[in-house]
Amino acid sequence: xxxxxxxxxxxxxxxxxxxxxxxxxxxxxxxxxxxxxxxxxxxxxxxxxxxxxxxxxxxxxxxxxxxxxxxxxxxxxxxxxxxxxxxxxxxxxxxxxxxxxxxxxxxxxxxxxxxxxxxxxxxxxxxxxxxxxxxxxxxxxxxxxxxxxxxxxxxxxxxxxxxxxxxxxxxxxxxxxxx
Numbered sequence: 001x002x003x004x005x006x007x008x009x010x011x012x013x014x015x016x017x018x019x020x021x022x023x024x025x026x027x028x029x030x031x032x033x034x035x036x037x038x039x040x041x042x043x044x045x046x047x048x049x050x051x052x053x054x055x056x057x058x059x060x061x062x063x064x065x066x067x068x069x070x071x072x073x074x075x076x077x078x079x080x081x082x083x084x085x086x087x088x089x090x091x092x093x094x095x096x097x098x099x100x101x102x103x104x105x106x107x108x109x110x111x112x113x114x115x116x117x118x119x120x121x122x123x124x125x126x127x128x129x130x131x132x133x134x135x136x137x138x139x140x141x142x143x144x145x146x147x148x149x150x151x152x153x154x155x156x157x158x159x160x161x162x163x164x165x166x167x168x169x170x171x172x173x174x175x176x177x178x179x
Contacts, residue, residue: 008056015041019069097138
């Protein structure tokens, strides 16, 4: 998705246990942006608004936001998505990340090698710009030493999401085989 999405985006939200999830959906019905959980509905909406120039708020796509919420809490949800328009390298990285199975992790190095690159840090940068966190499971990418690594929702959120998927973390490191 371009920085300023020009077509009107419909923003829908879903709340569970005091956390708010939001999705931005194109007129074609594709999720083009989602927020990580926020403590207020407005903050979740703002996460979507900052990347689009025209939007409306509606419950039309609340089921999508609910599925993002379910994914956060560890339910295995399959999303049919198109990787949004972005640079070729970032798109390639996110396509590879989208292949990581539920309950498994890969390292930044493994992602880079899978796309025939040695630019491990650039992979991390591309992942940090993921417009669809939880849908494109960037939380499943960890450091080569199996430490959890950074996450734009914070390291504690990343640990929580991984644990919700059944991944064991001890002292900040993954204790499950990396494939």
